[in-house]
Amino acid sequence: MIIYGRSARTVALCLLAAALAVVPVRLLGQIPTDSWPTYHGDYSGRRFSTIKQINTGNVKALTLAWVYRLNTSRTGAIVGGEGPDTPPPGTPPSIKSTPLMINGILYFSVPDHVWALDARTGRENWHYAWKTRGGDHIGNRGVGILDNWLYFLTPDNYFVSLDVATGKERWHHEIANMKREYFSTNAPMIIGRQVIIGVGGDALDIPGYLESRDPEAGNLVWRWNTTPRPGEPGAASWPDEDSMSHGGGMPWIPGTYDPELNLYYLGTGNPQPVLSGKSRPGDNLYTCSIVALNPNTGKMAWYYQVTPHDTHDWDAAQTPVLIDGDFDGRPRKMIAQASRNGHFFLLDRVTGEHLLTSKHIDSLNWTKGINATGQPAHDPAKDASVPGTLISPDTSGATNWPPPSFSPDTGLMYFGTRQTFSVLYLTDTDGRPQGWAAAERNVGSVGNALKAIDYKTGKVKWSRLRWGRAEARAAPWVC
Amino acid sequence: MIRVRRVLAVLVVLAVPGVLVVSAVPAAAQQQALTPVTDTAAVERGQQLLVAQCGFCHGANARGGSGGPDLTRSTLVLSDEDGRQLGEFLAVGRPDKGMPKFDLPRAQVSDLAAFLHSSIYQNSNRRLYKILDIVIGDAKAGEAYFNGAGRCGTCHSPSKDLKGVGAKYEPATLQARLLLPRGRNREPGTVPAPLYTDPTSVTATVTPSSGTPVSGGLVRLTDFEVTLYDATTGQMRSWLRNGDTPKVVVVDPLQAHMDQLPRWTDADMHNMTAYLASLK
Numbered sequence: 001m002i003i004y005g006r007s008a009r010t011v012a013l014c015l016l017a018a019a020l021a022v023v024p025v026r027l028l029g030q031i032p033t034d035s036w037p038t039y040h041g042d043y044s045g046r047r048f049s050t051i052k053q054i055n056t057g058n059v060k061a062l063t064l065a066w067v068y069r070l071n072t073s074r075t076g077a078i079v080g081g082e083g084p085d086t087p088p089p090g091t092p093p094s095i096k097s098t099p100l101m102i103n104g105i106l107y108f109s110v111p112d113h114v115w116a117l118d119a120r121t122g123r124e125n126w127h128y129a130w131k132t133r134g135g136d137h138i139g140n141r142g143v144g145i146l147d148n149w150l151y152f153l154t155p156d157n158y159f160v161s162l163d164v165a166t167g168k169e170r171w172h173h174e175i176a177n178m179k180r181e182y183f184s185t186n187a188p189m190i191i192g193r194q195v196i197i198g199v200g201g202d203a204l205d206i207p208g209y210l211e212s213r214d215p216e217a218g219n220l221v222w223r224w225n226t227t228p229r230p231g232e233p234g235a236a237s238w239p240d241e242d243s244m245s246h247g248g249g250m251p252w253i254p255g256t257y258d259p260e261l262n263l264y265y266l267g268t269g270n271p272q273p274v275l276s277g278k279s280r281p282g283d284n285l286y287t288c289s290i291v292a293l294n295p296n297t298g299k300m301a302w303y304y305q306v307t308p309h310d311t312h313d314w315d316a317a318q319t320p321v322l323i324d325g326d327f328d329g330r331p332r333k334m335i336a337q338a339s340r341n342g343h344f345f346l347l348d349r350v351t352g353e354h355l356l357t358s359k360h361i362d363s364l365n366w367t368k369g370i371n372a373t374g375q376p377a378h379d380p381a382k383d384a385s386v387p388g389t390l391i392s393p394d395t396s397g398a399t400n401w402p403p404p405s406f407s408p409d410t411g412l413m414y415f416g417t418r419q420t421f422s423v424l425y426l427t428d429t430d431g432r433p434q435g436w437a438a439a440e441r442n443v444g445s446v447g448n449a450l451k452a453i454d455y456k457t458g459k460v461k462w463s464r465l466r467w468g469r470a471e472a473r474a475a476p477w478v479c
Numbered sequence: 480m481i482r483v484r485r486v487l488a489v490l491v492v493l494a495v496p497g498v499l500v501v502s503a504v505p506a507a508a509q510q511q512a513l514t515p516v517t518d519t520a521a522v523e524r525g526q527q528l529l530v531a532q533c534g535f536c537h538g539a540n541a542r543g544g545s546g547g548p549d550l551t552r553s554t555l556v557l558s559d560e561d562g563r564q565l566g567e568f569l570a571v572g573r574p575d576k577g578m579p580k581f582d583l584p585r586a587q588v589s590d591l592a593a594f595l596h597s598s599i600y601q602n603s604n605r606r607l608y609k610i611l612d613i614v615i616g617d618a619k620a621g622e623a624y625f626n627g628a629g630r631c632g633t634c635h636s637p638s639k640d641l642k643g644v645g646a647k648y649e650p651a652t653l654q655a656r657l658l659l660p661r662g663r664n665r666e667p668g669t670v671p672a673p674l675y676t677d678p679t680s681v682t683a684t685v686t687p688s689s690g691t692p693v694s695g696g697l698v699r700l701t702d703f704e705v706t707l708y709d710a711t712t713g714q715m716r717s718w719l720r721n722g723d724t725p726k727v728v729v730v731d732p733l734q735a736h737m738d739q740l741p742r743w744t745d746a747d748m749h750n751m752t753a754y755l756a757s758l759k
Contacts, residue, residue: 179513180557181513204552242549242552386613387613387614390743390748421740430542432542434551434602435603435604436605436608441654443655444659444737446741
């Protein structure tokens with residue numbers, strides 16, 4: 001047993017849940033060994049399994065059991081949606097969702113498609129295809145399941161519910177305006193009777209928001225705006241109403257949850273316009289922040305901004321991971337993020353108190369240093385400029401959406417890192433820049449690596465260079 | 480062999496979620512909700528109309544001005560189709576907020592809408608952004624850096640390999656290749672050949688426990704396998720790895736550029752670009 005301070009009651013609940021067909025609402029922080037019922041497996045974001053059957057001794061003996069080639073044809077599928085009958089041209093989708101597994105069935109998605117497969121055979125149980133109206137088809141993080149119902153989002157911003165057993169559609173609701181270049185990729189996170197979803201989009205200076213929807217009818221329960229409105233807390237970090245109500249902060253990755261504190265932890269997206277801060281002087285709250293929300297009301301308990309006044313597209317959407325353990329000699333409830341801006345952050349998750357900041361890549365060159373509250377200080381000299389500004393990491397960041405893992409056994413957090421360089425060219429010199437406002441030319445990387453960080457010190461315990469494709473650009477290395 | 484192992488790697492990720500750590504390279508956006516405006520004459524007429532009729536309040540580029548909001552962020556404009564909704568709005572205005580009504584002919588409203596939709600499309604599509612004049616550095620200072628601190632002269636010469644380089648590349652490409660001249664100059668919209676086929680690729684030499692060393696472009700190197708591209712045969716070769724066997728030595732022909740990457744100041748970079756741009 002790995003989880004700290006869990007009681008027999010928890011175990012009994014888990015067993016009961018398994019017997020009833022496991023649903024996320026009963027998950028209290030330990031991944032079941034026979035199912036994977038949420039995006040993270042449980043609510044903690046650790047992606048740490050206690051399964052021991054596959055281990056370092058036998059992993060190399062794993063062999064292929066089956067392959068399922070993505071069937072995106074509408075023929076034979078259950079078809080829904082508001083768009084035209086002919087699908088838009090596009091490149092073949094890649095799977096960015098984490099499959100859920102419940103009762104031996106895998107549920108996963110790509111934009112406009114959801115499948116249910118038999119995990120033992122790869123046989124398709126059902127396939128649901130959405131007729132899209134358009135929108136950015138960059139990816140879909142997966143589905144959420146509560147009891148007999150499945151939930152997912154579409155690129156044209158519909159919140160859709162299907163029957164888990166058959167794939168038949170129950171209803172769909174539009175949650176954002178596609179014409180404003182909103183698109184939705186998030187995997188719904190289910191806490192109690194709240195289905196929590198978020199929107200995406202960064203092309204047209206639009207405000208971000210997170211919503212809770214009722215699982216039966218899909219109606220709005222609460223909405224939390226990621227940027228304030230005039231007069232609200234945080235408004236002083238923006239120059240005016242126009243900037244904050246077009247300020248971005250998209251919540252595009254599912255958050256994590258502590259049932260004892262009843263707090264939902266979410267990493268928010270970057271401010272907009274994306275690569276020019278000219279029209280938005282200030283810290284631009286609550287963009288690029290880790291926030292703690294009450295999942296019943298959507299009210300914010302605390303926030304910590306990991307990049308004040310971001311000008312590099314480094315959202316803080318990366319999974320904030322719950323860690324229970326010692327820090328400075330006493331037990332604490334903590335939350336950690338390996339952030340896209342190249343820094344590792346450790347906070348007290350009860351209060352939001354900052355505990356530790358460290359750099360997780362060496363090449364980063366954009367900050368004036370760490371300030372008194374542990375935040376990387378913005379350096380205007382490293383903003384996009386007309387003749388070009390060399391930055392590291394590039395706008396895709398030192399790490400990104402692929403989720404990290406944390407092992408309570410080792411106390412290490414594991415995640416992929418990139419030491420890329422790129423040149424940012426300011427292309428929109430207007431006093432009111434729009435959209436991205438700058439162009440990027442990628443240069444290369446001086447080493448992309450899988451890293452393990454000790455949460456107690458923030459130091460990199462070990463690092464394994466990754467080689468392959470375009471990443472094969474690092475320094476010489478004798479292996 | 481390599482194909483099977485790639486499938487296997489995916490399977491491991493699915494089967495052992497506790498160690499799920501995968502690539503941190505996001506794919507590029509695939510499509511947009513908005514579509515381009517193709518009638519450029521209408522866009523031009525609309526722009527003139529906007530400057531004359533709307534610019535005083537909404538700015539000459541429609542991004543807001545003295546009292547009028549940014550029209551390129553207006554939900555009404557975004558929802559408009561070919562001037563229909565815009566025309567309905569202009570016929571009434573919003574007098575309570577100081578927005579008078581405008582009696583414009585249908586064709587002019589359509590032109591106005593074409594300009595606004597075109598501006599919004601340009602703003603929203605970062606792949607269409609035009610890099611401005613970037614050659615602002617001091618070519619003399621660049622030359623001094625070339626021969627001095629940059630130690631570029633160790634490998635390069637303005638009268639040999641760099642002769643005419645300023646005419647060969649447009650400035651942003653020149654600046655990118657100054658930083659790292661890896662791969663061929665890629666035309667926008669084309670798919671480049673795999674990097675491992677290029678002479679500037681990172682290479683590796685694999686020495687099997689029995690047999691002669693093999694060198695080639697490095698395709699892939701993990702704890703479990705190494706794959707090389709043999710340019711002479713056009714084939715891939717893979718070896719399973721077990722600790723230090725077989726021995727793998729990786730060499731980067733552009734190592735000097737890699738070492739320099741973290742050392743650049745933006746001023747040195749701009750000066751060097753100005754110097755290289757002058758080599759015509």
